[in-house]
Every structure is written in C-alpha cells, then in structure tokens.
Amino acid sequence: MKFNGPSKPGGSGPRGRRSRGRLIGQFLGGIVVSALVVLCIFEAWFRAHSTRVVAARASGPFIASDPDLLIRYTSKGRRLVPGAHVRILKHQLSGLDIDMQINSLGFRARELASRKSPEEFRVLVLGDSITWGDYLPADEVYVNRAERLLNPSPDGRRVELINAGVGDIGTREEVDILEESGLATQPDLVVVAFYLNDSRPPWGFAGELGRPGWLRRHSALAAELYRSRRLQRWIKEQGEPRWGWVSARDRIPWQKDPAALEQLAWLARFDWGAAWQPESWATVDKELARLRKLAGRHSFGVLVVAFPVRFQVEPDFVDDRPQKALAERARANGFGFLDLLPLLRSHRNEPIYFDHCHPLSAANGWIGEALAGYIRSEYLTPGGKPGGKP
Incomplete structure (x- = not known):
C-alpha cells in the first residue's frame, strides 16, 4: 500500500521562500521603475515649461542651468556678468527662448x-x-x-x-x-x-536661492521644487502687507x-x-x-x-x-x-x-x-x- 508524504504548500519550503522573494523584488523593482518614469515625466515637463539659464552653445539632454552665468551679486546689488552669452529658455513672462549677449562692460549691447x-x-x-x-x-x-x-x-x-x-x-x-x-x-x-x-530697494528674492549645486543645475524639476519652497518661505517672511495688492486687484474696482x-x-x-x-x-x-x-x-x-x-x-x-x-x-x-x-x-x-x-x-x-x-x-x-x- 502506497502512502503519500506530507503536502508541501508553495510557501513552506526554500523554493516557496525564493518565489516570494522574487515576487517582492519584482514588486519593489516595479515601484522604483514607476517612480523613475514619473520623475522623468515631471522632469521633461519642467524642462519644457520652466525658465532656465544655460550657456549659449550648450547642447544635449543634460544641459546645466545656472543663473550665475548671467547675474552676479555685488555689495551694491545685481549686475550682469560681463562677456556673458547665455540662452534663457522659456522665459516666465513671454515663454520665448532668448539669446542674451552681454558686452565687456556688463550691458546688453554690442561692444x-x-x-x-x-x-x-x-x-x-x-x-x-x-x-x-x-x-x-x-x-x-x-x-x-x-x-x-x-x-x-x-x-x-x-x-x-x-x-x-x-x-x-x-x-x-x-x-x-x-x-x-x-x-x-x-x-x-x-x-x-x-x-x-x-x-x-531691490526685491531681493533671487538672491535667496544661493548658488545651485549639481542637482539644481542639471534638473529642472529639482530647481523648480527648491525655488517654490524658498519662495513660499520668503513670502511668508516678508509678510502680507507686501503682497496684499496682488489679490486685491481682482476684488476692488x-x-x-x-x-x-x-x-x-x-x-x-x-x-x-x-x-x-x-x-x-x-x-x-x-x-x-x-x-x-x-x-x-x-x-x-x-x-x-x-x-x-x-x-x-x-x-x-x-x-x-x-x-x-x-x-x-x-x-x-x-x-x-x-x-x-x-x-x-x-x-x-x-x-x-x-x-x-x-x-x-x-x-x-x-x-x-x-x-x-x-x-x-x-x-x-x-x-x-x-x-x-x-
């Protein structure tokens, strides 16, 4: 007479544990890949819509963006960088890409x-x-x-x-x-x-952003998230009196x-x-x-x-x-x-x-x-x- 041994459900032995491990690994890998895809979509969107300052002759998918290529801060306020040649991508006012050439005196003019x-x-x-x-x-x-x-x-x-x-x-x-x-x-x-x-006196917010590190120079998403967070904090620090007119213009005749x-x-x-x-x-x-x-x-x-x-x-x-x-x-x-x-x-x-x-x-x-x-x-x-x- 033949007796069957004890049953081995899939989760009880080493093979079952390996199978569960693969499933968990695949699940976590899927989450990581999905997150990366979402981040890439957001990055592409911000690259297409946010304002960035890049070197005029730069090209490729990872162009470094750095406002310091165009603006410098002195003890007497903002100045344009003498000799700068940059592109302002998707300017926040006009939406245009602007070729910006600064002469040796720091002016937007020819030499x-x-x-x-x-x-x-x-x-x-x-x-x-x-x-x-x-x-x-x-x-x-x-x-x-x-x-x-x-x-x-x-x-x-x-x-x-x-x-x-x-x-x-x-x-x-x-x-x-x-x-x-x-x-x-x-x-x-x-x-x-x-x-x-x-x-x-100057508005001053741009100076609050500081010099961008590698991530903010190369990621439009990181730069915009950092800028938005700093702007919200700065507006809160400045107080309501400075910005009350912005909302009031739509309410009063x-x-x-x-x-x-x-x-x-x-x-x-x-x-x-x-x-x-x-x-x-x-x-x-x-x-x-x-x-x-x-x-x-x-x-x-x-x-x-x-x-x-x-x-x-x-x-x-x-x-x-x-x-x-x-x-x-x-x-x-x-x-x-x-x-x-x-x-x-x-x-x-x-x-x-x-x-x-x-x-x-x-x-x-x-x-x-x-x-x-x-x-x-x-x-x-x-x-x-x-x-x-x-």
Missing part, C-alpha cells in the same frame, strides 16, 4: 570702441527689467527700436543706444552702474527709465473708482504704489541730485522717461500724480522729461502688458518711437540742445 568718434552720439539707457527686456529678443526691446529709428540722424551723427538695464534694481543702483561702468561709454545723453517702484486705485496703491506701497507715498520721493531726490553732479562733471545730458503701471493705463480716469511729481523733479534738476502715460493710454483698448508693468513687443515699439522722437527733436535736430546737454 563699443574705447574711444568715441566725433561722428557718434552715444545714449546710455539706465533702467530695471523693463529696460533690460530679458523676456524679448534684443531687437524687440524699445532701446534697440529707438536706435534703428534714429539712424540716420538729422545732424549726420551715428546714434548708439546702450542698454544698461538690469532686473530688480532702483534709481540708486542705476546711478551706481553709471559710475561703475556707464561713464566708460562716454555718453552724450543718459536716459533714466523710471518705474514707479524705483525708490524702493480700480478701473472705475479713483478711491479704489488709491487703495490699491496703498496696498502696493512696497512696490509700484511707493510713487503715491510722499515720503518715498526723498530717495529719488537724493539720486537725481547725485546724477546732476555727474552730468555736470562729465558733460552729458539727462532725460527722465516715466513708465506707468497698468493700473494707470487702463482706468476710465487719469491719475498721473507720480508722473507730475517726477516731472517737477526733472525740471528742477535741468533734465528732459518724457511721460509715457498719455501714449499708452491712447492704446488702452489694445493688449499692452505681459503682467502689470512689462510691455509686450508691440508696446515696446510704441515706446521706442516716442523715445526716438524726443531725442531727435530735443538733442539731434539743429538748434536743439547742444552736445546733448539739457
């Missing part, structure tokens, strides 16, 4: 001869991110558009406009840049492109009610609303006086150009108190003055801005025409201001 020719008229344009125009190709920024319109000039000189704009700076930093490197261009005319928050615009300007007093606060003008007065002394010492003229905020351009009424305050100060210092608010209000039924202050390409064209017209009539037409001096 200049060290000695100015008598047949040249040089215009140095100081300003912030609106003037730098890092979100547009150089030829579409108002500085370059004005230069094209001014050549040939009425008096026969070749007109050179030099873009000395840098993002996140104010009037004090602009005059610092003039002293540090702008005077080396031997300008006949210095244009101060004034925006309404120029009395305020600033387009129809002057009192509502006044309220919005108060909420934005740490940004563009500073120009409505009388105490903010002390900083501007100090820097314009400093600029006047430099103009006298180095024999150049000064033209102040007033850039408005969207909340002045679109309403059914005109609130130009900041422009009037600036015009009075320009006249007191012997400077020329160009107010862009009437021009942009004449186009207020058309798209003008990427956000609340950075003009679209078409608006840069209108601004370039206005600037060229003013310079031509006031500084280049026979009988105008001699030598570019106001």
Whole structure:
C-alpha cells in the first residue's frame, strides 16, 4: 500500500521562500521603475515649461542651468556678468527662448570702441527689467527700436543706444552702474527709465536661492521644487502687507473708482504704489541730485522717461500724480522729461502688458518711437540742445 508524504504548500519550503522573494523584488523593482518614469515625466515637463539659464552653445539632454552665468551679486546689488552669452529658455513672462549677449562692460549691447568718434552720439539707457527686456529678443526691446529709428540722424551723427538695464534694481543702483561702468561709454545723453517702484530697494528674492549645486543645475524639476519652497518661505517672511495688492486687484474696482486705485496703491506701497507715498520721493531726490553732479562733471545730458503701471493705463480716469511729481523733479534738476502715460493710454483698448508693468513687443515699439522722437527733436535736430546737454 502506497502512502503519500506530507503536502508541501508553495510557501513552506526554500523554493516557496525564493518565489516570494522574487515576487517582492519584482514588486519593489516595479515601484522604483514607476517612480523613475514619473520623475522623468515631471522632469521633461519642467524642462519644457520652466525658465532656465544655460550657456549659449550648450547642447544635449543634460544641459546645466545656472543663473550665475548671467547675474552676479555685488555689495551694491545685481549686475550682469560681463562677456556673458547665455540662452534663457522659456522665459516666465513671454515663454520665448532668448539669446542674451552681454558686452565687456556688463550691458546688453554690442561692444563699443574705447574711444568715441566725433561722428557718434552715444545714449546710455539706465533702467530695471523693463529696460533690460530679458523676456524679448534684443531687437524687440524699445532701446534697440529707438536706435534703428534714429539712424540716420538729422545732424549726420551715428546714434548708439546702450542698454544698461538690469532686473530688480532702483534709481540708486542705476546711478551706481553709471559710475561703475556707464561713464566708460562716454555718453552724450543718459536716459533714466523710471518705474514707479524705483525708490524702493531691490526685491531681493533671487538672491535667496544661493548658488545651485549639481542637482539644481542639471534638473529642472529639482530647481523648480527648491525655488517654490524658498519662495513660499520668503513670502511668508516678508509678510502680507507686501503682497496684499496682488489679490486685491481682482476684488476692488480700480478701473472705475479713483478711491479704489488709491487703495490699491496703498496696498502696493512696497512696490509700484511707493510713487503715491510722499515720503518715498526723498530717495529719488537724493539720486537725481547725485546724477546732476555727474552730468555736470562729465558733460552729458539727462532725460527722465516715466513708465506707468497698468493700473494707470487702463482706468476710465487719469491719475498721473507720480508722473507730475517726477516731472517737477526733472525740471528742477535741468533734465528732459518724457511721460509715457498719455501714449499708452491712447492704446488702452489694445493688449499692452505681459503682467502689470512689462510691455509686450508691440508696446515696446510704441515706446521706442516716442523715445526716438524726443531725442531727435530735443538733442539731434539743429538748434536743439547742444552736445546733448539739457
């Protein structure tokens, strides 16, 4: 008679344990592979949609992204890296890939001869991110558009406009840049492109990110996660008063009610609303006086150009108190003055801005025409201001 031995279910012996181990290994391996696939999908998405600064000639799937290729931080604020040549991929405002070339003086301009020719008229344009125009190709920024319109000039000189704009700076930093490197261009005319928050210190968030390590330079996902976390912490540290206007702009009727615009300007007093606060003008007065002394010492003229905020351009009424305050100060210092608010209000039924202050390409064209017209009539037409001096 034959007896069957004890049954051996699959999980009781060494073979069953090995089988379970393989299943667990396959399961864990599947999780790892799935996680890697998800990370790769996110990485691909962020590479396609996030703003990155890369070396101009870099290529391949793992291009290092590093803002320090373009921006350096000094004891006096942000500066562009002299000689930098980078690409800004998917700029956060325009979505464009921008070729960015910086000359040896740290300006978004071509190289200049060290000695100015008598047949040249040089215009140095100081300003912030609106003037730098890092979100547009150089030829579409108002500085370059004005230069094209001014050549040939009425008096026969070749007109050179030099873009000395840098993002996140104010009037004090602009005059610092003039002293540090702008005077080396031997300008006949210095244009101060004034925006309404120029009395305020730099925004400062970009400096909070520090120098990126290998992972943030090579992974768009890691860079964006780090940036988002730091931004949330920084906004919390800065406090609600600095950012209250951002949510309020969608709640209060600033387009129809002057009192509502006044309220919005108060909420934005740490940004563009500073120009409505009388105490903010002390900083501007100090820097314009400093600029006047430099103009006298180095024999150049000064033209102040007033850039408005969207909340002045679109309403059914005109609130130009900041422009009037600036015009009075320009006249007191012997400077020329160009107010862009009437021009942009004449186009207020058309798209003008990427956000609340950075003009679209078409608006840069209108601004370039206005600037060229003013310079031509006031500084280049026979009988105008001699030598570019106001």
